[in-house]
Amino acid sequence: MSRIDDLIQELSPGGVAFKTLGDVGTFIRGNGLQKSDLTDEGFPAIHYGQVHTHYGTWATETISFTSPDFAAKLRKAEPGDLVIATTSEDDQAVGKAVAWLGEAATAVSGDAFIYQHSLDPKYVSYFFQCEQFQGQKMRSITGTKVRRISGDSLAKIKIPVPPVEVQREIVRVLDSFSTLEAELKTELKTELKARRQQYVHYRHLLLTFPDDVPRAALGEVSTKVSSGGTPSSGRAEYYDGGIPWLRTQEVNYNRITTTGMTITEQGLKNSSAKWIPEHCVIVAMYGATAAKVAINEIPLTTNQACCNLQVDPAKAEYRYVFHWVANEYERLKALGEGSQSNLNAQKVKNYPIPVPSLERQREIVSILDNLDSLVNDLSQGLPAELSARRTQYEYYRDKLLTFREAAV
Template sequence: MSRIDALIAELCPEGVEFKAIGDLGELVRGNGMPKSDFVESGVGCIHYGQIYTHYGIWATETKSFVPGAKAERLAKVDPGDLVITNTSENIDDVCKAVAWIGEAQIVTGGHATVLKHDQDPKYLAYYLQTPSFFADKKKHATGTKVIDVSAKSLAKIRIPVPPLAVQQEIVKILDAFTELEAELEAELEAELEARRRQYKYYRDALLAFSDQDIRWAAMAELGEFIRGRRFTKADYVEDGVPCIHYGEIYTRYGTAADTAISHVRADMAASLRYAKPGDVVVTDVGETVEDVGKAVAWVGTEDVAIHDHCYAFRHSMNPKFVSYCMQTSSFIAEKAKYVARTKVNTLLIGGFSKIRIPVPSLEEQERIVAILDKFDALVNDISIGLPAEIAARRRQYAYYRDRLLTFKEAA
């Protein structure tokens, strides 16, 4: 920090100048370039969607390519340019930027804007991650399902523009910090993955009952499957009937849940079907075979509405025990036999309900659940264990980045 302070004291003692992004250079809006244009080799290109998922602060190589003839009509990205997204499904991703520091000219397509400028490209990309920029872009964001910040609106956002020497020193520090954070995170991710494999092995072994004389029964013998009824995300409200959407089971829920993430309109209550406390809610579609038939035990105190791509499995066992059984490798292998592999993987419930699971005493079910709950928390709970350490590293990095990129504005 002292080196940067010294540079600021020397080069801009009265504060740092803030400029509108549009005054830094030229903003060129991209157009076209669907993924169907991609080829194995050709002119390098950056698709706006890849900026959310593939690229970091900067890039020297592209993930994708387009034919030379198609590249001619696309927006050109020269070394040092910034590629900024204009649309996203959420406010966090919109205006995410990647600095192109490769050696050759590349191209980009629609939903992206190219900033051609004479600043340090990495400095600009780093600044566009800060809470200050987030607050400003939010003021210009429009839309609900798709969030948009137009190139015209982006051009109005003011950002600090210290002298190049200051920008370069900040980039040097943030690059080193980013590399260190990435190394530490990779080590933690590797450790977490090892823990997950260990947990999976232990869970599968514990629920195999290979050394015990335990009754096994088909799920159809142990309970009934009750299909949900349709609602859409357009029906969501802040406060209404608690509900579980099938898509949330893949992404938001774990082994069990006692609180619903979403709610639908109260006037729909009579037309819906519900899982009762103790039911296990099972998906009947998914992008992968593993997602189909994914389950969450509902352990809340009230009924919860379920989507028509879900079934409530109603039974008299420990619901978390059943949910854990449905995570095992052997159960997943069995359920794969009952998935119709069409455009959308669909569960054939008639066959699925024939899959056998172990039926130990309720006391034994509770004992096993207590063991697996502790292991599951260690591996997956963001508030403890390795995931918390990874989250802490990310917060630490964001804190120092934001401090380095906060300046007193010149009068």
């Protein structure tokens, strides 16, 4: 930051001028471009929704195109302009901007503004992310479910306008922060992938048994096998009660300590859902998570697409059964039917499992639980580390974009 301080002292010793976005540029609304108009090739095009989902601070290429004939009718951002999404259901996302730095113009949809200005484009785009902009913007957002901001409101927002040399130095520093953040994210994800591969490798080794180890069906090592039920939809009195209700999409090799939905006593009576005790092995039978497995750490109820195994502790360790079913995912899923490989309770109940001594099962569980913890600790640490870096980045970005205002 000393380089920036030196530049300000040299080029703007009396402080930095603050101007409105309308003073240094013009807002032009995009037009006409719908998602259905987007193609894989043709004239470059940016739809406002893509500003939220695909683009960062700046872009040199579009991910979508439209036909040249149709593009001729559309308003376009020239290189150096900003493309600003003006609507969102999230106040924080209203006014998200991307600096267009491509070699030629790009067509822009409605619900977006093209901002033509006289500043460094990346500098302005970084400003649109900072707390100064967010604080001013919030006062002008309108709408109920869909939130929006007008061009007139954006034009009144004040932006510090240091000399262009300072703008470019700020951009250089913030670009380097962004690069470091991306490198860290890649490094941590690579480490997580390696640990997961290691875990799967050792799990397979530990769960490969000689022929003399007894086999049984999952139903034979369980005291009870059941599935749940779903209360009638559209009945408010059946939902948002105090009874945890698990859906298949929540089953993902995890320990269930809470559920995304709850039902009421009336909902429980209306459906075939039943309470199951903690430490059941729950196998998803339908949909995208079919054949995936979880363990409930709390008593709960489930929908009908969950097969719930209450493991007999005299025959098997429930964590051993969990690890076995997780290891058998591909083979168990192959027994499913239809486009989503849906299972049924009978197939799960009849699926074979080796049953070594309880002592050996506990040894296997201890090793796999430790390996699982290593993976999960990093998995939980990854977003925490990235969040910490993001917070640090945002702090320095806001600091870099804070100036003493020059006297008028």
